[in-house]
Structures are given as structure tokens and as C-alpha cells.
Amino acid sequence: MPHSFLVIDDxxxxxxxxxxxxxxxxxxxxxxxxxxxxxxxxxxLAAHPELTLVLLDLNMPEMNGLEVLERRRAEGxxxxxxxxxxxxxxxxxxxxxxxxxxxxxxxxxxxxxADVEHLVMRALAKAEPIA
Amino acid sequence: MSVGDENPFGELLxxxxxxxxxxxxxxxxxxxxxxxxxxxxxxxDELLGSLPGRLHTVKGNSAMMGLTPAQETAHALxxxxxxxxxxxxxxxxxxxxxxxxxxxxxxxxxxxxxxxxDPGPAARYVERVRQWMQGEGPPAADTQSERRRTxxxxxxxxxxxxxxxxxxxxxxxxxxxxxxxxxxxxxxxAEAYRRLARRSGACEELDRLDQTILALEKTLKRLxxxxxxxxxxxxxxxxxxxxxxxxxxxxAEGKRVRLLQSGGExxxxxxxxxxxxxxxxxxxxxxxxxxxxxxxxxxLAGKPEEGTIRLDAAPHAxxxxxxxxxxGRGLDEKAIRKKAEAxxxxxxxxxxxPLRSLIFLPGLSTAEQVSRLAGRGVGLDVVAGAIHAxxxxxDVETEPGKGTAFTLSLPVxxxxxxxxxxxxxxxxxxxxxxxxAETVRAEPDAIREINHRGVAQWRGDxxxxxxxxxxxxTAAADxxxxxxxxxxxxxxxxxxxxxxxxxxxxxIVVKGLDPALGRPDVVSGTTILGDGRVACILDxxxxxxxxxxxx
Ligand SMILES: [Mg+2]
Numbered sequence: 001m002p003h004s005f006l007v008i009d010d011x012x013x014x015x016x017x018x019x020x021x022x023x024x025x026x027x028x029x030x031x032x033x034x035x036x037x038x039x040x041x042x043x044x045l046a047a048h049p050e051l052t053l054v055l056l057d058l059n060m061p062e063m064n065g066l067e068v069l070e071r072r073r074a075e076g077x078x079x080x081x082x083x084x085x086x087x088x089x090x091x092x093x094x095x096x097x098x099x100x101x102x103x104x105x106x107x108x109x110x111x112x113x114a115d116v117e118h119l120v121m122r123a124l125a126k127a128e129p130i131a
Numbered sequence: 132m133s134v135g136d137e138n139p140f141g142e143l144l145x146x147x148x149x150x151x152x153x154x155x156x157x158x159x160x161x162x163x164x165x166x167x168x169x170x171x172x173x174x175x176d177e178l179l180g181s182l183p184g185r186l187h188t189v190k191g192n193s194a195m196m197g198l199t200p201a202q203e204t205a206h207a208l209x210x211x212x213x214x215x216x217x218x219x220x221x222x223x224x225x226x227x228x229x230x231x232x233x234x235x236x237x238x239x240x241x242x243x244x245x246x247x248x249d250p251g252p253a254a255r256y257v258e259r260v261r262q263w264m265q266g267e268g269p270p271a272a273d274t275q276s277e278r279r280r281t282x283x284x285x286x287x288x289x290x291x292x293x294x295x296x297x298x299x300x301x302x303x304x305x306x307x308x309x310x311x312x313x314x315x316x317x318x319x320x321a322e323a324y325r326r327l328a329r330r331s332g333a334c335e336e337l338d339r340l341d342q343t344i345l346a347l348e349k350t351l352k353r354l355x356x357x358x359x360x361x362x363x364x365x366x367x368x369x370x371x372x373x374x375x376x377x378x379x380x381x382x383a384e385g386k387r388v389r390l391l392q393s394g395g396e397x398x399x400x401x402x403x404x405x406x407x408x409x410x411x412x413x414x415x416x417x418x419x420x421x422x423x424x425x426x427x428x429x430x431l432a433g434k435p436e437e438g439t440i441r442l443d444a445a446p447h448a449x450x451x452x453x454x455x456x457x458x459g460r461g462l463d464e465k466a467i468r469k470k471a472e473a474x475x476x477x478x479x480x481x482x483x484x485p486l487r488s489l490i491f492l493p494g495l496s497t498a499e500q501v502s503r504l505a506g507r508g509v510g511l512d513v514v515a516g517a518i519h520a521x522x523x524x525x526d527v528e529t530e531p532g533k534g535t536a537f538t539l540s541l542p543v544x545x546x547x548x549x550x551x552x553x554x555x556x557x558x559x560x561x562x563x564x565x566x567x568a569e570t571v572r573a574e575p576d577a578i579r580e581i582n583h584r585g586v587a588q589w590r591g592d593x594x595x596x597x598x599x600x601x602x603x604x605t606a607a608a609d610x611x612x613x614x615x616x617x618x619x620x621x622x623x624x625x626x627x628x629x630x631x632x633x634x635x636x637x638x639i640v641v642k643g644l645d646p647a648l649g650r651p652d653v654v655s656g657t658t659i660l661g662d663g664r665v666a667c668i669l670d671x672x673x674x675x676x677x678x679x680x681x682x
Contacts, residue, residue: 013150013192017140059187088191089206110194113139 003120004031004050008041008068009057009086018055021113027120038063046077053123054083055107055116058094069101082123086111138197138246147196148244149365153396154185155241156367158208159234160392163374166227167389174219182212189241200253201240207260208233214264229263231375232256238371303362304402310358313351314638315659320344359400359544366444366451367395369408373415373442380416386423387437390415394444397451400544406521407453407541410514414455414537415440417511422459422535432532434458450565451543456536462490462529490527491515519655519672522548522563524621550639550668552660554632555599556611559666561639561658562628566671568620570633573613578629587627589618596627602653602674624675641668 007018015034022030033048035041037060045054045068058065065085072083082104087094095106105119161178168175186209193202211230215222236256240248321344328337374390381388399407418440423429426436441456471489491511518525523541542548542565550561551570571577571589578585578596585596600610613629639658655670 011150011188011192013143013146014195016143016146017195020140020143059184059191061184088187088194109191110197 002029002031003027003052003124004033004048005120006033006035006041006044006048006051006054008035008038008044008054008060008065010036010060010062011057012036014057018116021116024113025117027117037061038065038068042068042071042077045072045081049078049081051078051081053120054081056083056085056103058085058087058098065103066097066101069098069103073102082126084119140196141246144196144244145361147192147198148241148368149363149396149398151189151192151201151241152238152371153365153367154189155205155234155238156371156395158182158185158189159231159238159371160374160390162227162230162234163378164389165222166224166231166378169222169227170224174222176216179212179216183209183216186212189237193241196244197246198240198244198248200248200250201237201244203257204233204237204240204253207257208237211260211264226263229260231378233260235375242368242371303358306358307362310351310354313354317344317347317351318637318660320347362400362402362544363398364401364404365395366397366399366404366453369404369411370395370442370444372408372412376412377415377419377440380419381423384420384423385425386419387426388419388423388440389437390440390442392442397444397446398543399451399541403521403541403544406517410517411442411453411455411539413514415442418455418457418459418535422457422461424460446543447540449543451541453539453541454536455539456534458534461531461533462527462535464529464531491525519670522565522655524672526623548639548641548668550637550658551617552634552637552666553599553615553617553628553630554611554634555603555630556605557631558605559634559660559664560599560603561637561660561666561668562617562619563668563671564636566619566621566675568618568625570615570617571627573616573629578616585629587616589625589627592625594618594625594627596629597674599628599630602628619671619675621672621675626675628674639666639668 005018005022007015009015009018015036018032018034021027022032030052033044033051035044039062041054041056042063045051056065056068065087069083069085072078079102083102084105084107085098085103086107086109087098088109098106104123107115107119161182165175165178168178186205190202190205190209193199193205208230211226211233215226233256236252240253324337324340324344328341331337370392373392377388377390422440423438424432424434429438430436439458441454443454443456445452467489471492474492491514515525518539518541521541523539525540526538527535528538529535548561549564551564551567553560553562569589571587578587580586581593585598586593587596596616598613611631613631615631615633616627616629617633618625618627637660639660641656641658653670653673654667655673656668658666658668660666
């Protein structure tokens with residue numbers, strides 16, 4: 001079954017990186033939606049309840065990752081979709097704030113394609129327990 | 132994960148430069164601006180606050196690309212800015228100098244975007260920042276994390292990273308040449324097909340051949356646009372040198388100048404950028420040395436002591452327009468006209484010769500303009516020549532006491548030019564389409580003579596008509612009947628050129644811009660046409676300026 005993902009990151013370079021990651025191996029053929037800021041990303045999240053996983057950048061100029069998480073929690077939007085907060089050298093406090101705001105997992109830069117693949121596998125295992 | 136692993140994102144190095152170089156440039160420029168503001172007693176909090184986000188992005192992107200020196204330099208600067216935001220008493224000249232050095236280093240590291248760079252300079256810089264931060268009771272935690280990071284990275288730094296694909300621009304040039312040959316072969320094929328079709332009439336096989344030739348053209352076009360895209364770099368890679376250069380020049384000249392920039396993200400072909408750097412640098416240096424008045428003269432004139440130079444770039448109609456503007460004293464029009472007359476330029480009273488056609492004359496730079504920095508004997512004619520050689524135009528506007536602005540218009544890419552091929556006295560020439568407004572059949576009485584110059588009616592206006600043979604200086608004996616004229620337009624100027632025949636449109640590959648050919652004035656290069664013939668590329672801008680011909 002093809003998966004679908006949402007990438008929210010202000011860096012176009014990161015969009016390209018995710019494009020590479022989602023075009024090979026087990027993830028090839030996935031649908032990926034891209035947003036360049038939190039506001040746009042939130043709209044896409046609302047429009048796509050079928051998302052497998054969301055990769056959310058913490059550091060963005062317009063509505064950052066934490067604000068997206070907080071708004072989503074407040075509005076109770078698609079709580080079943082796991083959101084991964086992506087940071088650069090995130091501190092322990094950042095991590096704790098992210099988790100309490102509803103981040104499912106953390107991904108730290110620099111990451112490798114395998115790290116993302118692993119997160120996807122874990123998210124799938126969580127959503128569809130092997131019978 | 133170790134540094135030596137193949138970077139899975141190695142193919143995105145160009146994208147990394149496109150995204151990070153403008154950010155690094157903005158950061159470096161902000162450092163220069165911070166120094167200025169701090170000296171003026173302004174804490175510049177909001178400016179300082181704009182830095183961490185950008186540095187954070189450069190740091191994260193560099194980390195993803197495995198470019199450790201850039202990552203660590205960005206991190207050190209981020210830490211230093213954090214400290215400066217917390218303690219305003221540390222916003223001193225030495226601190227600004229430290230930041231400016233780091234900004235320059237970061238720009239270099241990002242521009243080179245190579246995983247094989249010597250990690251030494253970045254490591255030494257990081258250490259300097261660490262010591263500076265420690266200098267007056269820095270937060271201990273920051274220092275520790277600095278050390279941790281260095282230790283963690285220390286081990287694998289020398290691993291070979293040659294599996295990362297990094298494309299040398301020389302390879303891209305070689306590819307472009309191959310593509311050029313492909314395009315020429317395509318043109319030859321298309322021409323052969325047309326002859327064949329005329330001779331044998333329509334048939335199924337010919338149709339298929341036509342389809343294949345069309346498909347080949349599309350493929351080559353796709354190859355061209357992909358290749359051209361890989362060659363694009365943000366103009367910030369040239370602009371980036373200016374803030375630091377300007378600071379040094381202004382200091383040496385005893386002037387107070389600030390630089391405002393916009394459009395650094397505008398992409399341009401590397402070949403254009405390489406040739407643009409010198410002339411732009413010259414214009415900016417000129418603006419500081421000649422354009423700007425000393426602070427006391429400025430305040431006497433009721434202007435702020437600190438002058439402003441603006442450097443703006445923007446894409447416009449498939450080209451890039453760059454403006455270099457200062458708010459200095461303006462050009463001394465009288466002196467320029469006098470000098471131009473001394474150089475033998477006939478200035479008739481009844482005709483207003485625009486300044487722009489004088490200022491770029493060779494040898495115009497006046498003696499009193501020679502100064503230590505700008506006095507390398509390079510006049511504006513050399514700048515104009517360099518811009519024209521790029522297929523560009525340059526124009527100037529000036530107002531006494533208000534300032535001077537140079538406007539450059541440049542092609543985004545250099546090597547392949549869409550051209551109109553014309554025939555003049557049995558020879559073929561290429562006219563860049565960028566300057567061709569229209570082609571018109573020359574009816575017998577369409578051209579009249581006024582003041583010994585041909586004029587024709589065009590879109591309700593009278594425009595000058597020049598004879599192709601006269602412009603080229605071909606022998607009158609060889610003259611063929613002129614059946615068409617090509618209306619050329621550039622930089623607000625229009626003129627028609629009489630030619631014998633319109634051969635067609637073609638994408639030509641410029642073979643060298645060596646002007647040392649028979650007719651240096653109006654020829655900007657050569658190309659090989661579809662039939663294998665060599666044709667000269669006409670410099671339409673020169674022709675529009677009236678050329679520098681004898682007749
Ligand atoms: Mg970001």
C-alpha cells in the first residue's frame with residue numbers, strides 16, 4: 001500500500017533531501033506533500049487525514065514546529081497521525097517541550113535516509129499491529 | 132555515523148549552495164552593518180536578532196551535507212551571537228571584527244561546498260571564538276558543548292570522502308561544448324531534411340524523419356535547460372565580496388559609506404558571474420572613491436555624513452538587471468563633455484549628446500580621478516567593454532549633488548544565444564534575438580534621407596536606418612540588393628539595419644568572444660552555422676551606439 005507523508009520545512013534543500021529519501025527502497029512510490037512554513041503545513045495536515053507520518057521542522061520563521069504542535073493539540077486535529085519533530089542539535093528542554101506538545105518522535109540533524117526509513121517502519125508498526 | 136561515509140545527499144551540493152550562500156552572505160553583511168551601528172552607539176538588537184535563525188539553517192544544512200567546517204563555523208557564530216544578544220557590554224569593535232572574519236570564512240566555506248576542504252581554518256576560527264567567549268566570564272555550558280563537539284568530530288576528519296559526487300565547472304563547460312556540437316548537428320540535419328523535402332515532396336518516411344528531428348530538438352532543449360540550471364549560482368556569490376571590500380576602501384579613503392543590497396538570490400550562469408565580478412567591483416570602488424563626498428563635505432551639502440551605495444539585482448524579461456547607485460556628488464557633466472571634445476568627439480550645439488554615450492569613451496577618466504584605489508588605469512570604457520562582451524548593456528543616470536546610478540542588463544546564461552541569421556553581401560551573420568524587435572521588408576520608398584542619414588517609419592516613429600555593408604565596412608563593389616531591414620532595440624535605443632536576406636532563427640553557440648577578428652568593432656564573436664559555415668555574431672549594442680566606424 002502506498003504511503004503518504006507531509007514534510008513541513010522552510011528549507012527547500014530539505015525538501016529535496018526528503019524527495020530523495022522517499023523515492024528509493026521500500027518508500028519508493030510514496031506520496032509526499034511539502035510545505036515551507038507551519039501555517040501552510042497545518043492546512044495540509046488538516047486536508048490529509050490519510051497521512052502515514054509528518055516530518056516537522058522545529059526552526060521555521062513563520063509558525064515554527066512547536067506552534068504547529070500546540071495548535072494541533074488545542075484543536076484536536078488528526079491525533080492519530082504521528083508527527084516527528086526535526087531539530088538541529090536539539091537540547092533536552094526542546095525535546096521535552098516537543099513531546100509535551102504532542103510530538104511522537106524526534107529526528108536530529110544530521111540524519112541519514114535510514115533514520116527516516118526506520119521511523120516510518122516504527123510508525124507503521126504502531127498503526128497496524130502485525131496480526 | 133562517521134564523517135567518511137558516502138553522503139547520501141551528495142548530489143544536492145549545488146542546491147545547498149543556492150540556498151545557503153545567500154543566507155551566509157546576509158549574515159556576513161549584517162556583521163559589517165553591526166560594526167557600523169555599534170560604532171554609532173546603536174545596540175542594534177533587532178539586527179542581532181535576525182542572525183541566529185539564518186546561522187541555524189546554514190548549520191543544519193551543512194551538517195546534512197557532511198560539510199563539517201561550515202557547520203562548525205556557523206555554530207561558533209551562532210554561539211557568539213547568542214552571547215552578544217545576552218550581554219550588550221560585549222558589543223565592541225574587536226567583537227565585530229571577530230564576527231566579520233567569521234562571516235567571510237563562512238561565505239567561503241559555503242561557496243566552495245566541498246567535503247575535501249582543509250578543516251584547519253575553521254577549527255582555528257572556532258577556537259578563537261571559544262577563547263573570546265571565555266574572555267569575560269562566558270557561560271561555562273557553551274564552552275563545554277563546543278569542546279564535546281570538537282572531540283566527537285575529531286576522529287574521522289581525515290577519512291576519504293571521494294565517493295561524494297562534486298562536479299567541477301570545467302566538466303560542465305565540456306558538457307556544454309558537447310551539447311553545442313549536438314545542436315549544430317541538429318541544425319545540419321534539419322537543413323538537410325528541408326532540402327530533401329523540397330526535392331522529393333511529401334511521403335511517409337519524410338514525415339517520420341521530420342518527427343524524429345523535432346523530437347531530437349526537444350531532447351537537446353531539455354538537456355540544455357538542465358545543464359544551464361546546474362550552472363546557475365546566486366549573484367550573491369559576487370555581491371558577497373562587496374561589504375568587506377567597501378568597508379576597507381571607505382576606511383582608506385576617509386569616507387563613511389554603507390552598502391544596501393537586494394536580489395542576492397537572483398541566479399546567473401557561472402560563466403557570466405565570473406566575468407561580472409571585475410566590472411562590478413570597479414563600479415562600486417568608483418562610487419566610493421569618486422562618487423562619495425567626504426563626511427564634512429556631505430554635511431555642508433545638507434546630506435547625511437554617511438553615504439549610501441545600493442546594489443540591486445532582479446530578473447527582468449529573461450535577463451538580469453543590476454543597478455549600482457550612490458547618493459554622492461553626481462558626475463561632473465561639464466568636465467566630461469570638455470574631455471570628450473578634447474578626445475575628438477564632435478559635439479554639435481544643436482544636438483544633445485546624451486552623457487551615456489560619452490562617459491564610456493576610451494580614455495575619458497580624467498587625471499584628477501586617479502586615486503590610490505581606483506587608479507589602476509581602468510576607465511568606464513573597459514567596464515562597458517566587459518559588459519558588452521557578455522552580451523549586456525550598461526547605462527548611466529546622474530544628477531548633480533544627488534548621485535549616480537549605473538544600470539546593467541545581462542543575459543542569464545552565456546554560451547547559447549537565440550539569433551537571427553541574416554545575409555549581408557553574400558556573407559552570413561548572427562544577430563542576437565534579444566535585441567531584435569522586428570524584421571520588415573524594405574519597400575522601395577520606405578527609406579528617406581534626412582541630414583545624410585537614412586530614416587524609416589516604424590510604429591509611428593522615425594528611426595535611423597544603417598546599411599549593413601557600411602556598418603561592416605564591406606567593399607561597395609560586392610553590394611547585393613538590400614531587401615529587408617532588421618529593427619534592433621536595446622537600452623532605449625532603436626535602429627534599423629539593412630540586410631539582403633533573412634535566413635532564419637537559430638540557437639547559436641558562441642565560439643569564443645575573442646574580438647581579435649577582422650572587424651573588432653561590431654563583431655562580438657563567431658559561431659558555426661547548420662551548414663558548417665563560420666558566421667560572425669554582430670554586436671547589436673555597438674551597432675545601436677553607432678559603432679566606432681569611419682564612414
Ligand atoms: Mg528550518
